[in-house]
Amino acid sequence: MPELPEVEVVRRGLEAHVLDRAVAGVEVLHPRPVRRHLAGPADFAARLTGRRFTAARRRGKYLWLPLDTGDALLAHLGMSGQMLVQPADAPDERHLRVRVRFVDSDAGGPELRFVDQRMFGGLSYAEGGATLPHEIAHIARDPLDTDFDEADVIARVRRRTSGIKRLLLDQGLVSGVGNIYADEALWRARLHGERRGDRLRRADVAEVLDAVRAVMTSALDQGGTSFDALYVNVNGESGYFDRSLHAYGQEGEPCARCGTPIRRVAFMNRSSYFCPTCQKPPRSRRPVSRVP
DNA sequence: CAAACTACCTGACTGC
DNA sequence: TGCAGTCAGGTAGTTT
CATH class of the missing domain: 1.10.8.50 (Helicase, Ruva Protein; domain 3)
Structure with missing residues (x-):
């Protein structure tokens, strides 16, 4: 479940391993992760071929790799996505969805793989998106960003x-x-x-x-x-x-501060974990619909 | 605009 | 052994 730290680790890895190499070819093994590219997988592959990634950037949980054209490859890992840098002869992962080969991939260079079991994530081609893809212009800055206000x-x-x-x-x-x-x-x-x-x-x-x-x-x-x-x-x-972790996933475990068992409650189709002693609920609860 | 809800997706796990 | 149900959860899109 990648959040900002995980995505930042991936960004650093991409920055270190896939810049300034010409793309030799792109193989889309499953259409879903490129669903946002309306022109289809073949067009997606064609647009990347021959290009070079010039940087690796991030905003929130989105990553993008600016291209030498001023466009960018935009990525979101969703729930289970991974960006793997692998030797070209490494066996395919079970959930390998997209493979990006570079001109030196067959000569000991790496290949970039998008692997995603649940496919909530995906890749897209961001026209003119080198600086900031317009698709993610609505995403706020994160609290570690130097421009966070x-x-x-x-x-x-x-x-x-x-x-x-x-x-x-x-x-x-x-x-x-x-x-x-x-x-x-x-x-x-x-x-x-x-x-x-x-x-x-x-x-x-x-x-x-x-x-x-x-x-x-x-x-x-x-x-x-x-x-x-x-x-x-x-x-x-x-x-x-x-x-x-002190709270998440710790249901029934003692709070590290006060010893009270951590509670789990349903929240937005998922779970929230908290210490009922250290984290007092609001006095006035939101109106709850009740049966007359 | 804000708030709340749903669809999307697979696999591990549970209970019968 | 099988099968239905539950859970994990980020985001876009829709509705109120």
């Missing part, structure tokens, strides 16, 4: 009525945060995810943003998170940040 984000959070967890997951407000790091950051900040944005103090929002940065930095230092081996970094090595 903290005061603006705090102000926007405090104008919203949704719970703070929902807001942390809103990629148009703050990017890069997924379910795992949202729960971890809220635990660190001792905030319950149902607390409404417009009822938080500036200091509360600042604290949870600090916590987001802390959790992400920690994960980045360890090379990303891995829970089920679906996420593997660009060279195929799993991260292991899951050893230091």
